[in-house]
Amino acid sequence: MAAKHPIPSELVAIFRSARRVAVLTGAGVSAESGVPTFRDAQTGLWAQFDPAELGTPEAFARNPRLVWDWYAWRRELVERVDPNPGHVALAALEAALLQRGAQFTLITQNVDGLHQRAGSRNVVELHGNIRRVKCSAEELVVESWPETGELPPPCPRCGAPLRPDVVWFGEMLPAEAFALAERAAVESDIFISAGTSAEVQPAASLPWLALDHHAAVVEVNPEATPLTPQATYVLAGPSGVVLAQLVKAVWPEAS
Ligand code: BV8
16 A cells, blocks of 8 residues: 655655654644644643643642642543554654664653653653652652642642642753753754644754754644744654654664
8 A cells, every 4th residue: 555645765765874863742743642732622621721821830829729630630641541653653763773873862842751651762851741740849859749638739848839840831941951952953864843833942943953954854744834844854644654654664674
């Protein structure tokens, strides 16, 4: 059966000779696992809330219980879903490249941990991870806390409210993670931007940084984004299908 999303033979050749590949993923890569993206309508109780409004330090200061419950709802959703073929294809891509002595960096804006569950190893989490909780005062990750019924739970060490270990709008990204991501973008031969609206900064600056350093930038998205006109290759379609097709075209034995 002919591939619905044919991969240009030129791109296949570039992948086969690539020495350094970097990937930036966004919420779209988790969409086929059933995790709602930011710009899709939020289902259920949260339809009337704007995530950019809930995911801020101000919202947490104003209504810590509401923000804690929103993240508890999302955490429970993420625990229930599985990685999709797009996550699996990225793990296969990493394994195939490492086997050939090439380097691979997976930079994600997602906080769901699905890349790690699919087997990806070198994962740079720019926006934290919803499965981790930290003290809102000490910024230290907390593994467990007494169930007092109080929500958000108080930090077992200092009593300040606990919060999800994610980067909210208006907060700085983890410096080391972003430095790793910038270096991967600068050094990459190929930079894949998959499932991201390419709007949230400073993550959205990474494909442009790769372009400035003469990488071949490949966009994987069913819709156009601000990056589309400049991308070297545009593979329009769902990442679960396109990324699987890409790995199969480049390394049939790896898929
Ligand atoms: C910061 C964790 C410094 C929380 C998130 C210019 C420079 C610097 C900053 C800014 C700037 N302009 C504005 C800002 C502020 C802000 C920002 O970027 N705002 C945007 C809205 C303009 N940035 C910040 O605040 C960042 N911090 O810059 O610090 C600073 C400090 C103080 C003052 C100023 C600056 C922090 C940003 C991090 C926010 N936290 N997540 C949580 O998850 O609750 S971001 C959040 O949004 C998620 O991580 C999510 O990933 C991201 C949305 O982006 P996408 O991943 O792209 O998701 P989206 O829904 O938008 O798009 C999905 C795409 O998938 C679509 O294109 C769709 O077509 C596609 N798709 C759908 N289905 C599929 C698919 N693709 C493939 N396959 C499919 N099946």
